[in-house]
Amino acid sequence: MGGRPKVLVVDFGGQYTHLIARRCRELGVYSEIVEPGSLEEALGSGSVRGLILSGGPRSVLEQGSPRVSERILRSPPVPILGICYGHQLIAHMLGGRVVSGLAREYGRVKVRVVERDKLLKDIPSELEVWMSHGDSVAEPPKNMKATSLSENGVITSMSDGEKIYTTQFHPEVSHTQHGKTVLRNFLQEICRIPPTWKPRNMIDEMVENVRRTVGGERVICAVSGGVDSMTTAYILSKAVGSNLYCIFVDTGLLRKGEGKRVEEAARRAGIKNLIKVDARERFLTRLRGVKDPEEKRRIIGEEFIKIFEETAARIPGARWLAQGTIYPDRVESGRAGKGSALIKSHHNVGALPERLGLKLIEPLRDLYKDEVREVAEELGVPEEIIWRHPFPGPGLAVRIIGEVTEEKLRICREASAIVEEEITKSGLQREIWQAFAVVGDDKWVGVTGDARTLGYIVTVRLVESVDGMTADWPRISHHILERISRRITNEVPGVVMVTYAITPKPPATIEPC
Numbered sequence: 001m002g003g004r005p006k007v008l009v010v011d012f013g014g015q016y017t018h019l020i021a022r023r024c025r026e027l028g029v030y031s032e033i034v035e036p037g038s039l040e041e042a043l044g045s046g047s048v049r050g051l052i053l054s055g056g057p058r059s060v061l062e063q064g065s066p067r068v069s070e071r072i073l074r075s076p077p078v079p080i081l082g083i084c085y086g087h088q089l090i091a092h093m094l095g096g097r098v099v100s101g102l103a104r105e106y107g108r109v110k111v112r113v114v115e116r117d118k119l120l121k122d123i124p125s126e127l128e129v130w131m132s133h134g135d136s137v138a139e140p141p142k143n144m145k146a147t148s149l150s151e152n153g154v155i156t157s158m159s160d161g162e163k164i165y166t167t168q169f170h171p172e173v174s175h176t177q178h179g180k181t182v183l184r185n186f187l188q189e190i191c192r193i194p195p196t197w198k199p200r201n202m203i204d205e206m207v208e209n210v211r212r213t214v215g216g217e218r219v220i221c222a223v224s225g226g227v228d229s230m231t232t233a234y235i236l237s238k239a240v241g242s243n244l245y246c247i248f249v250d251t252g253l254l255r256k257g258e259g260k261r262v263e264e265a266a267r268r269a270g271i272k273n274l275i276k277v278d279a280r281e282r283f284l285t286r287l288r289g290v291k292d293p294e295e296k297r298r299i300i301g302e303e304f305i306k307i308f309e310e311t312a313a314r315i316p317g318a319r320w321l322a323q324g325t326i327y328p329d330r331v332e333s334g335r336a337g338k339g340s341a342l343i344k345s346h347h348n349v350g351a352l353p354e355r356l357g358l359k360l361i362e363p364l365r366d367l368y369k370d371e372v373r374e375v376a377e378e379l380g381v382p383e384e385i386i387w388r389h390p391f392p393g394p395g396l397a398v399r400i401i402g403e404v405t406e407e408k409l410r411i412c413r414e415a416s417a418i419v420e421e422e423i424t425k426s427g428l429q430r431e432i433w434q435a436f437a438v439v440g441d442d443k444w445v446g447v448t449g450d451a452r453t454l455g456y457i458v459t460v461r462l463v464e465s466v467d468g469m470t471a472d473w474p475r476i477s478h479h480i481l482e483r484i485s486r487r488i489t490n491e492v493p494g495v496v497m498v499t500y501a502i503t504p505k506p507p508a509t510i511e512p513c
Ligand code: XMP
Pocket: 297, 343, 344, 345, 346, 347, 348, 390, 391, 392, 393, 394, 398, 434, 468, 469, 505, 508, 509, 510, 511, 512
């Protein structure tokens, strides 16, 4: 991201770090997340115009809690905004007093402005903000003044009036009134960064970057029908034209109509070389008799890589692999090693470039999902793909409980298509994170006419979520559920009963396997 002016958000492990970074981008300022340990190096890039120290779960009073170098705080190279943990850290490191348990404030709290500095410009004298803290700043450092107080007398913001500003509350959270103005004040009034960042304006730069990087060499891109891989293919197509080879593997575990959608999208982008591999039989054969979810995932991952390798070997002179990695993928996987428990081994083909001896190119690596969608819109990616729900790498196999058979695949695919159609018709498609059907081996007795038949049970799973980490089931109208149920039992042979999954995540995961 070269010389574009940017703000760095230092990650102390708080839940709102990504939200802060996204808010800055919404306000037209490019932002990046850095670990405290890499801050000095990141500051060296020259284009950093502001620093935000975010929230975090630790107490600054604890030994070993994360810090930044004191030098940065004593003579800030750029303006600094400390939020929550950042507010306390600044107080603690610059000689103020932080105490534990003075007043614990969680949720909405009323705040009064007592000294109006640049950060609080255009903010009313009283407002409601979102708080989540146990420790508090009891005394600001010598050169800083409290600028607002909570109804409990807690210092809710302070500043030196020049380069360091802090808030105990979370301006990035939508429940904080005028939070966006606070962040805008920091970025524009204090850091003086022009609000010029727009994802769609980056297309030319991304295309140029790809062109410069790969030169005249051939590039392979795996497309799946999802928005990230398809947008990557569109950018590559613009950059290298007929040197792009897209591979689409039909695993037989895909959603209804996926092949056609991919073909149509590739045609629109003018992609000349789309290699379709029909691997339905291969996957089904390898999955025969396999019931264990982890084993299914392992087999699918392995088989996919094998097929991809065989196909790539047929493209002579290919040197590059383009992947649709996006910003949260990188930042999350950077952190995944540090204590996050493995719940399911998500099949992502991380090992591919090394196995194939290809160099990796990831044009979307700095973008958030909503920014990818904006870029995709500008590039003319079909609407249907832009707004498609996330779909797991192992596909319908993780929506089929027990063995994957042809019959269960047909039921899962057809029933899922009905669920998606009805959710789209009801205008809920964009509000709902995922909508699909699940099938297992349990049967229910049905009556059709005079005959008694044993039929499958289909479970409808709808979830609301922001990032897939937690989820809830939407309380949608019974009429929609009724339509879904009626259509599935009428239109999908072999199904007798439809149920609705009403357990959030946690305790249940989104996918059944
Ligand atoms: P769970 O089932 O773990 O799913 O609650 C959370 C989110 O991740 C998706 N998911 C996957 N995505 N490969 C992927 O790329 C996988 O193996 C995989 N398994 C689950 C799931 O659809 C949901 O959005």
